[in-house]
Amino acid sequence: MRSMPNYKEPELVITGVGVTSSIGQGKTAFASALFKGQHAFGVMQRPGRKGEASFIGAELPSLSYPEAISKRLLRTASLSGQVAMVTLQEAWDDAQLDHVDPSRIGLVIGGSNFQQRELYQTYETYREKMYFVPPTYGLSFMDTDLCGLCTEQFGIQGLAYTIGGASASGQVAIIQAMEAIQANRVDVCIAMGALMDISYLECQALRSLGAMGSDRYADEPAMACRPFDQMRDGFIYGESCGVIVIERSDFAMKRQGKSYAKLTGWDMGMDRNRNPNPSYEGEVRVIKRALEKAKLSPEKIDYINPHGTGSVVGDEIEIKAIQDCNLSHAYINATKSIIGHGLSAAGTVEIIATLLQMKESRLHPTRNLEGPIGVNCNWVKNEPIPAVIHNTINLSMGFGGINTAICMQKYESGI
Structure with missing residues (x-):
């Protein structure tokens, strides 16, 4: 194989972002709350996340659904699926991806076991009447359902898959997206860190493992989350989803000429x-x-x-x-x-x-x-x-x- 001494890997840039979190939906609301240090910590209230014990966390406010999102898809989507589509819509619009060949757009979704709370609720609801389990459960229990929802909603025809990396999944997805572009499999690759919707079972196990914070701050939920502080005693869960759009700098410049940052290493x-x-x-x-x-x-x-x-x-x-x-x-x-x-x-x-x-x-x-x-x-x-x-x-x-x-x-x- 002939060597290419003058070959230089293309610069990779981020051209679009979307974010949904407990402190706000969309990058403007998210940034505003972030700089103010606003939070939404409290005792979690979602059905399927409350058991004999209570757990401190930060849950999403009510979602706002863009008109472009299919109401048909939303009706059968889990919370993780709904948040994925809403968050991707913001990043998609930000990067102006409507003007890109859909066969050259890829999607890598970071995470696995996204919908544990919904699966737990399904079991609790139907364990005595299994014949009435909704047929859509046959699709929705799989992580790939998020790929199906997003590729159908946005017309993506390039690669699409989920990749599990536990709490590193979001960054693993970004690395996979960058390398897909470098391999010329796609021109644009979307990396998503999907909402992991945990249930009471995961909360209880993670607390027992010593990973999730204890009930030390049960009466003061705002004080519980304290990374790098001497009084920390474990992580505090927070619902969120993030999406970034990655592409080659030359491709981005021809399309719209804007970027947030270069991915250098x-x-x-x-x-x-x-x-x-x-x-x-x-x-x-x-x-x-x-x-x-x-x-x-x-x-x-x-x-x-x-x-x-x-x-x-x-x-x-x-x-x-x-x-x-x-x-x-x-x-x-x-x-x-x-x-x-x-x-x-x-x-x-x-x-x-x-x-x-x-x-x-x-x-x-x-x-x-x-x-x-x-x-x-x-x-x-x-x-x-x-x-x-x-x-x-x-x-x-x-x-x-x-x-x-x-x-x-x-x-x-x-x-």
Whole structure:
């Protein structure tokens, strides 16, 4: 095979975003609440999520459905499916994808077991009358139902699949989308971190595992979510969904000439560990490889959006990895302190939070960061601050030993 010494991989840029979270639907509402540090934490009320115990979390407000979304599809879609279509509509319009050949558009949905609460409710409703189970259950229990809903609604004819990476799923989807474009399988690839709609069973098991926060703050739900604080005791769940549109910079320039940021470096690696405990070595490895791919020295990073769940062990290890990669100078805040942990959606929503902060040259506060661990880190605490941000790194990890890191650079021509 003839070598190509002058070949250069195309620059990849983000041209559209969509976000739905407990603090607002759409990027404008989301950004406004983010910079104010507004939250929606309380005792969760959704049917199928309340059992003998109560759990603190942040649930979505009532959705607003764009006229373009098929009412027929909405009628049989789960909450995860409805939120996926609504959120994708915002990103689709933002990137003006109506003008792209649908056979050259791909979709990668990050996450698995999206609809656990709905499955739990179906079982509870029909276990004594199985013959009355709705036929649509034969489709909706599969993760691929979200692919079907979105490709039918938006006419996508390129690749489409789901990919599970536990809490790193959102960033895994972004990495897969980038590599699909580099392989010339599509010209545009949409990456979605889908809403993982957990039930009472998952809440109870995650609490018993020591991953989800206890009832220490049962009387003060606003105080429960506290990543990197000395009084943290586990993550607090938050419903969310994020979508970004990725394409080659030359393709984007010909179409509309706007981008949020360049995707400059990334990496994914495993710890060889089935269990939920994090790995210092694994996190250091992906940080260094992402920086190397981006051709950046650590001092060039202005801002870090960390995984930062509020895990007793995980936060300590993540801060040590950041410090030992010579990144202590970079600003750090924790998006999960405001919106909670979206599990499969987290990595994508936090990329969007980073993009909006880059655009505004402002960093959102970190709620409840009263006694931070990692005293030598450059924390953004209880107030937003102005900051010029050129280069960023986002970190996302998942059960089963999954580590990811993504570097972005501000696109100077702007949006």
